[in-house]
Structures are given as structure tokens and as C-alpha cells.
Amino acid sequence: MPARTAPHAHGQPIFGMRKTFISEVAPPPDLSGPAWWFGFHRNRLLLQQTDATFQVPCLERFEELGVSAGNRHYLGRYDGRACYAIDVLDASVPAHLDFQDLRQAHSGIDEDLFVLGGRAVQIVEWDRTHQYCGRCGTRNETKQDERAKRCPKCQLLSFPRLSPAIIVMVERDGKILLARSPHFPTKMYSVLAGFVEPGETIEECVAREIKEEVGITVDNIRYFASQPWPFPNSLMLGFTAEYAAGEIEVDGVEIAEAAWFSPDAMPAIPGRISISRRLIDYFLDTHG
Numbered sequence: 001m002p003a004r005t006a007p008h009a010h011g012q013p014i015f016g017m018r019k020t021f022i023s024e025v026a027p028p029p030d031l032s033g034p035a036w037w038f039g040f041h042r043n044r045l046l047l048q049q050t051d052a053t054f055q056v057p058c059l060e061r062f063e064e065l066g067v068s069a070g071n072r073h074y075l076g077r078y079d080g081r082a083c084y085a086i087d088v089l090d091a092s093v094p095a096h097l098d099f100q101d102l103r104q105a106h107s108g109i110d111e112d113l114f115v116l117g118g119r120a121v122q123i124v125e126w127d128r129t130h131q132y133c134g135r136c137g138t139r140n141e142t143k144q145d146e147r148a149k150r151c152p153k154c155q156l157l158s159f160p161r162l163s164p165a166i167i168v169m170v171e172r173d174g175k176i177l178l179a180r181s182p183h184f185p186t187k188m189y190s191v192l193a194g195f196v197e198p199g200e201t202i203e204e205c206v207a208r209e210i211k212e213e214v215g216i217t218v219d220n221i222r223y224f225a226s227q228p229w230p231f232p233n234s235l236m237l238g239f240t241a242e243y244a245a246g247e248i249e250v251d252g253v254e255i256a257e258a259a260w261f262s263p264d265a266m267p268a269i270p271g272r273i274s275i276s277r278r279l280i281d282y283f284l285d286t287h288g
């Protein structure tokens with residue numbers, strides 16, 4: 001991934017690295033010094049206590065931490081320092097170390113390191129679940145020149161899996177469409193979202209998800225921003241859209257309740273970690 005400055009969608013800053021990250025599969029031979037170690041036991045991030053807070057360990061050798069580790073994966077360079085994803089085998093670690101759910105860690109660690117942690121956990125999980133060929137069961141080989149595994153028998157290639165999903169803020173006469181999933185904490189509402197199906201464009205996906213979940217049609221579908229969402233492997237593609245026709249009719253399965261909300265009567269909404277909140281904030285910002 002090349003260095004990029006944060007672009008803007010509808011005038012809003014969107015997600016992306018603040019400092020330069022260079023994605024690489026193999027470390028340059030002259031790379032030395034402290035590295036960032038993104039260790040995961042299952043999907044929990046290994047953190048090291050520094051002063052009063054827990055941070056992503058940054059040191060020359062992972063072995064210094066005294067933790068039993070499995071496969072490691074070089075990810076690239078962040079601000080000049082090597083980054084590794086590492087599979088931590090043992091849940092019991094020395095007292096100055098701890099594991100945190102990646103979502104929980106978001107509030108305590110640097111935003112860039114959170115994003116890199118999301119990258120790391122997906123590589124570790126992909127490695128864990130692609131040890132054998134999905135077609136013929138032969139043990140896979142790791143490719144040295146790209147992030148992929150290859151079956152030496154039938155040549156099937158396996159890449160890290162990404163599941164694209166849309167997320168959309170629908171507006172009607174100065175009100176925002178928010179819905180509550182049966183899986184949400186009680187009373188929390190958010191914008192609509194859903195996975196892209198094979199064979200459809202993302203714009204078709206936006207229209208289909210809205211129609212399926214709340215029974216209305218929209219127009220003026222516009223791209224907003226994207227966010228990697230490593231829970232477990234989504235890429236969220238954010239859109240805005242305008243109400244066109246129909247009345248709200250929830251499906252009762254994916255959506256328990258849905259309604260139009262005005263800026264001065266908003267329900268409980270998601271936290272700042274996610275693009276759903278950025279979409280809602282964008283609506284609030286543009287409606288006083």
C-alpha cells in the first residue's frame with residue numbers, strides 16, 4: 001500500500017494511515033532496529049505495559065518478551081520500522097503483558113497501530129486456516145514473493161480473504177434512516193449494512209440491502225469512504241443515498257426496528273471506531 005495523505009469524502013476526513021506504511025512480503029536485508037510486534041492469541045492482541053498503559057510491543061526481538069510463539073509474518077515497514085504479525089500459542093503470559101480484544105484496544109493505542117493490528121490479525125488467521133489445500137488437502141507452501149499459499153500438488157492458490165460489505169446512510173427530508181439489529185445492544189441504532197454478493201456491483205448491493213432490510217427504494221447513491229474492518233475480514237464500503245419511494249417495512253430477521261430520525265432527536269448510536277459513526281456524524285454535520 002503506497003503512502004497516502006488522508007483523502008476527503010464529502011469534505012470529511014476518512015480512514016487511512018497517518019504515517020507511511022510500506023507493505024512488503026519479505027524484509028529488506030539491511031532492515032534492523034526495533035520492530036512492531038502484533039501478537040495474537042486467537043483474535044486477542046498482545047500488549048506490553050509501559051508506564052501506566054498497555055501498548056503494542058516495539059523491540060528488536062520478539063523472544064525478549066518470553067512468550068511462546070508460532071508462525072510469524074513480516075508485514076512491511078511502518079514509519080521505517082519493521083512490522084510483524086505473530087501467532088501467540090500460549091494464553092498465559094508474564095505479568096507485564098496482557099491480551100486485549102482488538103476493539104477494546106482501540107481506545108488505548110495509536111490509531112495507525114490499531115489499523116496495523118487489524119491487518120496483522122487477518123494475516124495470522126488466514127495462515128492458521130490455510131495450512132492445507134482447500135481442494136485436495138495437501139499441505140500448502142507459503143509463497144515467498146507474494147502474500148499467498150500454494151498447493152504443491154494441484155497448484156491451488158490461496159490469498160488472504162476479504163469480504164466486501166456496503167454500509168449506507170439514507171436520507172429523507174432532513175432525516176436519517178437508522179435501524180436496530182436484534183444483535184445490537186438494546187436501543188442502539190445504526191445505518192444499514194450488508195455483504196456484497198458474487199456477481200453484483202456495490203451500487204446494486206446498496207440498493208438490494210436497503211430494499212431487503214427496510215423495503216424502500218433509493219436513488220443518488222454516492223461513494224463516501226471505506227474502512228478495513230477486521231472482525232473478522234470485512235472491507236466496509238461507505239455510501240450515502242436518498243430516499244426515493246416506499247414505506248419502511250422491516251424484515252424482522254436482520255432488522256428489528258427502523259425509523260427516520262431528525263438531528264435533534266437521535267437515538268443511541270455506535271462509537272467513533274467505525275465508519276457507521278462517521279456516516280452518522282456526516283449527516284449531523286450537514287444538518288446543523
Ligand SMILES: [Zn+2]
Pocket residue numbers: 133134135136137138151152153154155156
Ligand atoms: Zn491442492
